[in-house]
Amino acid sequence: MLNMDFSQSLTLGYQADRWQPSPVAGVWRYPLEREAAEHGHVTSLVRFQPGAVFTEHEHPLGEEFWVLEGTFSDENGDYEAGSYVRHPPGSRHQAFSRSGCVIFVKLNQFNDADREFRVVREDQGLWLTGDHGFRRLSLHRYGGVNTSLLEFSEGGRFPACCYRAGLEILVLEGQLDDGRQLYGPLSWLRLAPSSVPELIASGHTRLWVRTGHLAGVAPASQAG
Template sequence: MLNMDFAQSLTLSYDPDRWQPSPAAGVWRYPLEREAAESGHVTSLVRFQPGSVFAEHEHPLGEEFWVLEGTFSDENGDHEAGSYVRHPPGSRHRAFSRTGCVIFVKLNQFDESDSELKAIREAQGLWLTGEHGFRRLSLHRYGGVNTSLLEFADGGRFPACCYRAGLEILVLQGQLSDGKQTLGPLSWLRLAPMSVPELNAIGHTRLWVRTGHLASSMPVNQTG
């Protein structure tokens, strides 16, 4: 297991040396949290080299991903950078990329009753501007769990209301400071419920954000 104690807050700066080959030729993975080698709860970055294919596989408890670079493809179509896609529990697909891509993917983390198939392109979404100096695009909501994009045009403090039930962030662009270090693109944070850190965006910053998903998570002993 890797980083599966959800009562532990984690801050992982991006390190390009952490990429690992997957069982599929030309497909590389950057693990962030993982229950087992090829099954169970997984959060990772995945990189497809041009022309690479990942064989048909099932998502027992769903799959969702955000396309960071390039174009990801499957039987449902082509998903360009800036796309958010959800495949419900029990779904299957064959994944590939003609020109190469990088995605942020979460596997087997859905509520069993969350059966919505969804594909959203950022450019077509409805951004809402808040009073705290950032704008927000909602990607998905279900059972108290919220997934969204946050964009700070010129820096600002991350809203403290989002911490109570757990918080997960992937830095997409710009920089995020936690008071101890400054985190650049592809850095990942997972903050345990009731954590109250002070997070501040520096300059033009964009974040993938999830809240509410750790409130009922039971700690799992990490074995390495």
């Protein structure tokens, strides 16, 4: 198991030497949280070298991914950088990349009743702009769990409302400052429901964000 205590906040800056080869030639993984080596709950970065093919596999409790670089492909189509894709529980596919790609992927973390196949492309989505210095693109909502992109054009304070029931962030561009450390591109933060840090986006910053998914997790002082 890796980083599976959800009652504890976790912040990981990107380190290029943490990539690991997968069992499939040409496919590399950068693990963030993992229940077991080849099954169960997984969050990771995955890199396909040009021409790499990942054999057909099933997603017992779903798969979702965000394409960071290049083009990811399967039987359903080609997904360029800036695409968000959800495969529902029980789905199967064979993944490949003709020219190479990097994706952020989460496996086996769906509600079993969430059966929607979904594709959102950031250049075609409906971005909403509010009064808080950022704009937001909703990627998916189900059962109190919200997945979005946030974009700060000139920096600003991360919205405090998003800390409720846990918070997960992947920095896509720019950086976040929590007062102790700066988190640049590909940094990953998972903040427990009990934590309320002060996060400041510096300059132009883009974030993949999930909220609500840790609603049932007890605070660290109560866990165990």
